[in-house]
Amino acid sequence: MNPTQLMAKPIGRVENGADESTALDHWTSVESRIVLDPSLVGGLSGLEAGQDIIVVFWFDRSGGFDLLQHPKGDTSRPKRGVFALRSPHRPNPIGVSQVHLLAVEGNVLLVRGLDAFNGTPVLDVKPVNHP
Amino acid sequence: MNPTQLMAKPIGRVENGADESTALDHWTSVESRIVLDPSLVGGLSGLEAGQDIIVVFWFDRSGGFDLLQHPKGDTSRPKRGVFALRSPHRPNPIGVSQVHLLAVEGNVLLVRGLDAFNGTPVLDVKPVNHP
Numbered sequence: 001m002n003p004t005q006l007m008a009k010p011i012g013r014v015e016n017g018a019d020e021s022t023a024l025d026h027w028t029s030v031e032s033r034i035v036l037d038p039s040l041v042g043g044l045s046g047l048e049a050g051q052d053i054i055v056v057f058w059f060d061r062s063g064g065f066d067l068l069q070h071p072k073g074d075t076s077r078p079k080r081g082v083f084a085l086r087s088p089h090r091p092n093p094i095g096v097s098q099v100h101l102l103a104v105e106g107n108v109l110l111v112r113g114l115d116a117f118n119g120t121p122v123l124d125v126k127p128v129n130h131p
Numbered sequence: 132m133n134p135t136q137l138m139a140k141p142i143g144r145v146e147n148g149a150d151e152s153t154a155l156d157h158w159t160s161v162e163s164r165i166v167l168d169p170s171l172v173g174g175l176s177g178l179e180a181g182q183d184i185i186v187v188f189w190f191d192r193s194g195g196f197d198l199l200q201h202p203k204g205d206t207s208r209p210k211r212g213v214f215a216l217r218s219p220h221r222p223n224p225i226g227v228s229q230v231h232l233l234a235v236e237g238n239v240l241l242v243r244g245l246d247a248f249n250g251t252p253v254l255d256v257k258p259v260n261h262p
Contacts (some may be wrong), residue, residue, distance in 0.1 A: 004252065006139040008223045016149055040222065042198035056225055057135030058137050058189075061177050067173035070262050083184075083256040084177030090138045091171065092173075092254045096227050121135065123223045126213040131202050 004036035010058070010121035012107075018117050020061065027115035031102070034109040034122055041107040047127070049103045056124035057116050059093035095120075098128060141189070142236075149248050151192065157248035158257040162233065165253055172238040178258070180234045182242035183219075188247050188253035190224035210248035230257060 014103040016032035035054065036044070068079040069087050084091055095116060109125065111112065118121075147163035165186065167175070199210040201220050213221055226247060234241040238259065240256065247253075 004141060006141070006252065006254070008137045008139055008225070010135060010137070011222050017224060040198065040214075043214045043222075044218040045199060045210075045212035047212065054227055056223075061241035062147075067171065081174040081178065081260065083171075083174045084262065085179055085205060086257055086261045090255060091142050091174075092187070094139070094225075094255050095255065096187060096255075098186055121137065122225075123137070124221060124225050126217055126227065127215055130217045131211065131215065 006044055008058070008123050010123065011040055012122045014114065014118060014122060015058065016114070016118050020117060022117075028113050031110065032114045032116065033113050034111060034125070036107040036109070038107045038111040044107070044109070046105055046118065047101060047131070048107070049101055051101050052098055052100050052128045054058045054098050054109070054126045054128060055099055055111070055122060056115055056126070057095045058123060059090070059117075060119040060121055061117060062088040062090070062093040063090060065089040089100050094096035094123070139189070139254050141254065142171055143253045145188065145245065145247045145249060145251040145253060147245070147249050151248065159244050161245065162241065162243050163245045163247065165256070167238040167240070169238045175235055175238075175240070177262070178232060178235055178240070180232055182232050183229055183259045184232050185257045185259060186228050186230055186242070186245055186253060187257070188226045189252040189254055190219035190221070190226055191250060191252055192248065193219040193221070193224040196220040196222060225254070247262070
């Protein structure tokens with residue numbers, strides 16, 4: 001396997017009230033602000049409140065990974081492979097979530113349902129469909 | 132904005148018959164092999180033929196990006212922001228596609244519908260749902 005390393009750079013950060021102590025079952029109602037680097041604001045043209053978007057982010061607090069993990073850390077359930085799980089503990093700690101876009105205000109996207117802690121680096125935002 | 136650089140490493144590569152000369156309208160029927168690093172094969176445990184999976188990959192031939200782009204390069208359509216497009220030309224050239232898993236054979240996933248050229252580095256594989 002080619003050992004190439006690929007360099008990604010955050011385009012912005014998540015701001016919300018969720019940290020490591022937040023109960024994980026309530027992400028669907030969490031509102032977050034995705035604060036983009038102001039130099040990228042032109043790239044938001046065409047995004048509209050009310051649509052769903054895909055947010056790609058970096059699990060910056062995930063530490064390492066095991067190939068086999070209990071689903072959601074629930075030790076009463078049998079382990080599965082990491083690629084059959086959405087665990088943040090992955091070879092590349094990249095999260096992909098479909099969220100609801102509530103508003104676009106300058107370089108800030110207000111979204112609901114993003115399962116990422118406050119301060120999480122954001123790598124990309126995409127529409128769900130292919131315009 | 133924190134200038135952190137995040138380092139990703141391919142977990143595998145795409146093998147298919149699609150290259151830069153392939154017509155872009157036919158991805159849905161393209162069959163690809165995702166050949167994982169053999170050391171990661173344990174991470175596939177629990178993936179089953181017939182399910183849909185999300186493949187995260189790196190657009191390694193995308194070059195740079197413009198903040199505003201014509202959808203699918205069609206100059207007859209007005210430009211939109213890169214975050215309102217699925218264009219491969221992005222600040223972080225990361226692709227995210229939902230594909231159909233046809234078979235799992237050792238360290239190889241056979242999938243249909245992956246819109247990635249032969250040789251594309253794969254960063255992650257995830258189930259669509261949260262098991």
